[in-house]
Amino acid sequence: MNRITPITWREFKYTALTKAFIIGSIIVPIFIFPLLIVLPVLFAPRLDPLQGTLVIIGSDAVVQQASDLAHEEQRKSGTARQLEEALLDMPDSIKNAASDPMLGNPMTSSELEYDLQVEAGTIAELDACKQRVRDHDLIAVVVLTDELLKAEPTREQNQFEMFVRPGLSPSHLDFVNDLLADSVVEVRVQHSGMNYAAMRAMMRRPGVITKRLQEGGGEVREYEWAKRLIPIAFMILVWIATFTSGNYLLTTTIEEKSNKVMEVLLSAASPMEIMSGKIIGQAFVSLITLFMYGGLGIIALIALSQADLIPLEMIVYLLLFFIMAYFMIASIMASVGSAVSDLHDAQSLIGPAMIVLILPMILWIPISESPNGSLAVVTSYIPPLIPFVMILRVTASGDPVPLWQIAIALVEGFAAVVVMMWMCARIFRVGVLMQGKAPSPFQLIKWIRYR
Amino acid sequence: MSDSSIRLDHVDKRFGSVHAVQDVSFDVPRGSLLGFLGPNGAGKSTTIRMIMSIIYPDHGSISVLGGSALAAKNRIGYLPEERGLYRKMRVGEFLRYIGRLKGMSRNDARTSASTWLDRMELQSVDRKRCEELSKGMQQKVQFIASIIHEPDLLIFDEPFSGLDPVNAELMNTIIRELHAQGRTIIFSTHVLHQAEQLCERIMLIDRGRLILDDTMEGIQKTFDPRTIEVEPLEGAELPAHLDGVQERSRTRDGGWELHLDEHVDPHRVMHRVVEAGPVRSIRLRRPTLDDVFVMLVRDRLHETELGISLPGVTT
Numbered sequence: 001m002n003r004i005t006p007i008t009w010r011e012f013k014y015t016a017l018t019k020a021f022i023i024g025s026i027i028v029p030i031f032i033f034p035l036l037i038v039l040p041v042l043f044a045p046r047l048d049p050l051q052g053t054l055v056i057i058g059s060d061a062v063v064q065q066a067s068d069l070a071h072e073e074q075r076k077s078g079t080a081r082q083l084e085e086a087l088l089d090m091p092d093s094i095k096n097a098a099s100d101p102m103l104g105n106p107m108t109s110s111e112l113e114y115d116l117q118v119e120a121g122t123i124a125e126l127d128a129c130k131q132r133v134r135d136h137d138l139i140a141v142v143v144l145t146d147e148l149l150k151a152e153p154t155r156e157q158n159q160f161e162m163f164v165r166p167g168l169s170p171s172h173l174d175f176v177n178d179l180l181a182d183s184v185v186e187v188r189v190q191h192s193g194m195n196y197a198a199m200r201a202m203m204r205r206p207g208v209i210t211k212r213l214q215e216g217g218g219e220v221r222e223y224e225w226a227k228r229l230i231p232i233a234f235m236i237l238v239w240i241a242t243f244t245s246g247n248y249l250l251t252t253t254i255e256e257k258s259n260k261v262m263e264v265l266l267s268a269a270s271p272m273e274i275m276s277g278k279i280i281g282q283a284f285v286s287l288i289t290l291f292m293y294g295g296l297g298i299i300a301l302i303a304l305s306q307a308d309l310i311p312l313e314m315i316v317y318l319l320l321f322f323i324m325a326y327f328m329i330a331s332i333m334a335s336v337g338s339a340v341s342d343l344h345d346a347q348s349l350i351g352p353a354m355i356v357l358i359l360p361m362i363l364w365i366p367i368s369e370s371p372n373g374s375l376a377v378v379t380s381y382i383p384p385l386i387p388f389v390m391i392l393r394v395t396a397s398g399d400p401v402p403l404w405q406i407a408i409a410l411v412e413g414f415a416a417v418v419v420m421m422w423m424c425a426r427i428f429r430v431g432v433l434m435q436g437k438a439p440s441p442f443q444l445i446k447w448i449r450y451r
Numbered sequence: 452m453s454d455s456s457i458r459l460d461h462v463d464k465r466f467g468s469v470h471a472v473q474d475v476s477f478d479v480p481r482g483s484l485l486g487f488l489g490p491n492g493a494g495k496s497t498t499i500r501m502i503m504s505i506i507y508p509d510h511g512s513i514s515v516l517g518g519s520a521l522a523a524k525n526r527i528g529y530l531p532e533e534r535g536l537y538r539k540m541r542v543g544e545f546l547r548y549i550g551r552l553k554g555m556s557r558n559d560a561r562t563s564a565s566t567w568l569d570r571m572e573l574q575s576v577d578r579k580r581c582e583e584l585s586k587g588m589q590q591k592v593q594f595i596a597s598i599i600h601e602p603d604l605l606i607f608d609e610p611f612s613g614l615d616p617v618n619a620e621l622m623n624t625i626i627r628e629l630h631a632q633g634r635t636i637i638f639s640t641h642v643l644h645q646a647e648q649l650c651e652r653i654m655l656i657d658r659g660r661l662i663l664d665d666t667m668e669g670i671q672k673t674f675d676p677r678t679i680e681v682e683p684l685e686g687a688e689l690p691a692h693l694d695g696v697q698e699r700s701r702t703r704d705g706g707w708e709l710h711l712d713e714h715v716d717p718h719r720v721m722h723r724v725v726e727a728g729p730v731r732s733i734r735l736r737r738p739t740l741d742d743v744f745v746m747l748v749r750d751r752l753h754e755t756e757l758g759i760s761l762p763g764v765t766t
Contacts, residue, residue, distance in 0.1 A: 006551040014539070260535040264596060266505045267529035268552035270521065433506065446467075 007277025049113035058144030231368035245286035253337030325387035331424035338431030345438035360388035371396035383416035456635035462511035486646035528602035543577035553600035682706035
């Protein structure tokens, strides 16, 4: 143990107490949250006003209607309206942030300034109008058919042609499209003798304000999106924390081999001690990453008054499955790092393992939607996948995972950790002394069997 | 307490189809200064790694400093042939780290690192990163790393590599001092005259087998001298033909080297040379380690190629 401690400290110090790590894993996450608010402002489009004339051929009623709509104040483009609808189900703090005038009003800033004239044309004037569009004299010319304005047009009839000028921006086009589509629909409704405004109000689907009753009393607003995101957020947290350190473990081991410092270390400590020291050192690095990102996530939930979405047992499971995942990934990375002499060779050995380990990412939706389904249950008993699948299952909002299944996963998972660490120690012992060509997976199996 | 620093008993090691070490047995008494020589790929590194319990023999046993090799790790110092330094680590910190790994307390490691840096004339590099050092300085830092914990057994693999003559002499002096303190030193090198100057005893390993284990004196006795160096007086010439001389070659100072046939008595040839004309000097050249090394390794190669077995020379 007295040899493991200095190795652990060196490994930790030269990974975590470096500028690259402090900036990348500590300072950057601290700035992520403010940036999430500031970025929409920075990226908010600053659109030029839409000015000019639109010629509509084929329906005076639509011309009139479009002209009326074009003179409505604060008419929003389709994209802005979609964003506004998406915001309806967001917590108040996000809504406020999105429409905070101090932040530049990022959502509403996509509203377009416009000064649009709508004129009627005839089919005989189409070619002349097209030329005017090309000459930038008109914004667009639109050709409507009688069938389009029927009460029940077929799919083929329910479309029209519009010729736009070169260089028209997508936002301007989006605005004109919406204006025309709304005008056509309104004219159809008017032709049917109905009141469009009343009908639109009636057709508006009601929103559901779901409230979750808390165990200790009280109630909070339930956000479905949050419950869907929690499992993948937990899994990505475990993934990032374990793979970041796993990667450091891989590169430092390769570096020690290529620098020939491994030979010096081996004269002072056994391969098992070196491997243990390195893995424990990187475990602390991994914990920092976990606490950094996990802590920021929890702070965000507290700020949104959603802390009760993550009960204490979920944190306990997170820690247990994180430990399991870390030692599994560390054993793979340490084995590969010891067996190869450069990163390029390492990629070819890690590739197959990564394909397996990426499965939980692909299976995120089916597993979190149905945490007790066959797919979830079966994959949670396959050793390298256990921690990742189980963290998805135990944090999903569906039926709770039976305790006996969690117990089996824990026992099997930690047994697999012991086996993987043993195999890693065997490979490490031989691998650190090998130079040159990278071994094949079959050679690695041979190394495990060496005396 | 055993008198042996290292004892190998019928040690055998294979890597797949490669028989790296074959039935090697030897005993290194405490306080020896031993040259461990052999051509590339002979099995030296494998043997050394087994001595240091980095790898384990398939058969046979190894005893180091009277016990198991693993337990003796803190009492062994090892200087590998290739420089093994953390490029980004500062020199002082690296030495303290190795000291801690070798079981030293934090303070002892600090004091010892500082003392040895002074001794090796490296006071100014304590705060420098290892990558900033010259090749020779790196070699000296690595040398300190191998002796910082004052080990009883020292294994040096090419210790003079990359050193200028002044630093080589400094290291030579320190090695002699360490030997004088009673430490056992095993010294592996390809520069055989260094081994010849330093070592009391030589072991030669080739293709996994120990083919020579003797003192320098014993080697010189065992290997019959086959070269006469002669310097005729100015104006005098050697006879065109001398019985028993296989070939002759000019030396830089105008003398001759006479290479003798097998089984010819060198003293008879020397007598004939002196009778033939006046000479300034004549002497029977003692076999150098280079001669012995080349002879033994070449003979074993010849033996293998012909499929015949020459008598063993291991003493």
